[in-house]
Amino acid sequence: MKFAGAFFLALIALVTLVHITAAKDVELEGFDALDLAVDTSDGAASATVVETSSPGQCNGQCQESAPADPQPKPRAVVGGRRPTVGGTSAAQPKNYRLEAAFAVVIVLYVLVAIWGTKENGKIADAFARMHCVGEAALFPRQFALCGAGEPNAAGFRTPMLKESSSLFKFYASGRRHCQGCLATLSLRNRADLLSWVLNFFLPSEDLLEIDVYMNEANMPPMVLAVATPRQARALADRTDIRTYTKPLKLSASGPAAPTDPVPGWPGHKLQVLAEHSSLFYDLFSDPRVHSVFTSTGHADKLRLFRSLLATSENSGGSHKRLLRFVFALPAYDDMRALSPLLGLVPLLVDLVGVYKLTPELKKRALEVRIRQEVASADAEESRRRRIEALQKRKQEKAQEEKERLSRLAPEARRKAEEKLAKQAAKKSMKVKMMPSRAGLGRGQVALAVLVLVMATVAVKIAPV
Template sequence: MRSKRFASALLCSCVLLLIVAQPALCADLEGLDDEGHHEEHVHKRAPAQAQQQHVDTKTQPPAADASDNVVYDLRSKKLKQQAERIAALEKMPRKLVGQYEVACVAFLLLFLINLVVGRTTNAGIAAAWAREFLGEGNFLERNFSKVEAGKNGGLIKEAGHCYKVYGTGRRHVEGLTVTLDLKARQDLISRIWSLVWPSEDSVIFEAVLREASTPQTVLAVGTPKAVRKIKDAYLDVVKYTKKVGGGQVSGWPGDKLHILAEHSAVFTDIFGEARVSQAFNPSGPYPRALRYFRSLYVSSESSEGTGPNKRLLRLTLALPSARNMADLAPYVALVPLLIDLFGSYRLPPDLKRKAEATRAKEGDSAEEELRKRRLEELAQRKLDKLAEEKARIARLPPAERQKAEDKLAKKQMEKQMRKRSVRVG
């Protein structure tokens, strides 16, 4: 609905611009026509004037001094320049200049209108979210001892389409970052690009979990499109997880949400909790909230972890319209609950041993891969150095070149002999 209203506003603005610019365009074209007639008249008179000037030069007596010749040369040069201007004007399309001016003014006006409307729209969405979830006694103040917010307790504006708020001071977590990632409506190019590749407004809750209290596990839950993006973005999901079913969780919408888990028991234990399962049950008390859920990503091996701590929990939701912002309340309230559930979860002994063995094996393979890559780089450097040496020898005089080639061949033979002796030993 907002995009339709915006398109209608842009269409009306363009029509209004063309109506306003039409008289100016007509005046420009009339001016060009008058100028063309004037230049054409001058063009017709120019040969006659030149001929008359030629006759005058024949009949006039020889110049008394050099000043008359200078005046004559200036007149001839002026007539020649005038004829060249007339010829260039005849080749130029008369309506071209006016059309370019109108197009440039229209684009500039469209850019300014989109800039103002886009900023206003994004600011309105951010304000609606802040009114709903950052008011007095909001979920951050209730669950975190310190909240870093913007003016009047609102969101911190980092860009025209990005707003953030931070919370710290809670067990099991080092900090929580809430990011409103909106469409770049203020950017005209992004607005046009979104017509080809549509995007949506989203809110992202990202918590860095404490290493001491988080189990070794990787879990990704989301819509099919979101799960595919997570697999492409995170290598740990590809390494450690497999697709599991959600049939053990009551009311799980298996046709709408896919699950990638390292341990199926972790998913069952966390999502089997009554308050969590209600939020994902289409027949539960929050059926309208489920349409805005996009993904949940929890990992003890995330590549986006800060420093040595790689434990991360990220919940991504789509943003509804400003008047339906309250529909997100069940999932916003779910954020501190998920932090506590994952932070206090303890893997069974067999799963813990399996997770440690998997990571040890993965670490060994990573070290082996690193060793192979270093050996390949070393061999490549040696080949490059040998190629440079051969190129240097090729530039030497013939007598010196033969000596250098013999010396290089002898050196290569000695290296081969050393390698063979090491293998035999």
């Protein structure tokens, strides 16, 4: 599980902290106070000195001088505990609150793991039954091969591949204009107690991401994105979106102008980033696509739409030409609500596969890409030159240092070489111990919060 290791590390840290906190309540044995006979008649203290001549005489004198009812000797006490009486410590009931808290947390963790795994399995199974298995499902109707692995006795392959308790994948291939399709179900990590608690403060949702790998001959140069405002901000970090597209202003829902190519477009809910406006108008003015985004019958289904990306300049994988759809997953008993949005997948594959740019737009797109390639090549060349210059300066500096050491006396040269070795070792150790901020993620932050909270609770409930 994703955060299991972090959770048990937090438990170990908490146990260590409890032991450190409980150390203040340990009674130190063996520190008996010295017996002093105090003479209070004249205010001066004097020690009683007994002369002994033999062991037997000493024992008799000691018995005579011993008080009838000896008082217990005081002991050094740390942490506020009561002193021992008669050589035995005062009986105190042991506190099992910490152990009970640990047991409750562990049992709760196991129960959440079992429940979360079953819930995510229900969602994946519902998606597979509704859209991936059966002649009436969308993917078997649109693709010749669905699933992975060898077919079973009934001729069906495994529809969903489970990579973890919150990640499932479905593969399909065998369709015109594209090489294949990969659907990824990224579900909430319900099987992890920490992630389950954090979801109350940092809400997340179940997502379906569908990547369609287009053939090179069936996708002209284009970059187009349609997304909700939040997803549009995330897409803006992509190199192809940042380099080739610009925001397209569209009229919001309401009375449309007679010349509006996409009337009734929900501009307040969906943003458009396009390389050129005609690309968006040509694809989304198709009545089948237009009805999904503007029809009142699909208004409630549009709440599941997150983003759509069509790019011929994908740099994040092995496939350069890509169609990517991102939808939110409904509850497992409402999986039919995805049907209108999933229908966009084969529809846009066909529209993009037969789409042709005008000669002017094609020329402009090619010129932009040539300029981008030249700029990238210049940037790479400049980077290579900077690296070579830096290496050259390092070599020159090392040669100068070597020449300086050769002019020193043997003893001075030895001391200088030892000093340089210590500096190099210290620098290497510093580089190894320096934490990497790039690796700091949600799990590490959550672990720090958990350790802090549990440490605070341990200090509060520790016996005083």
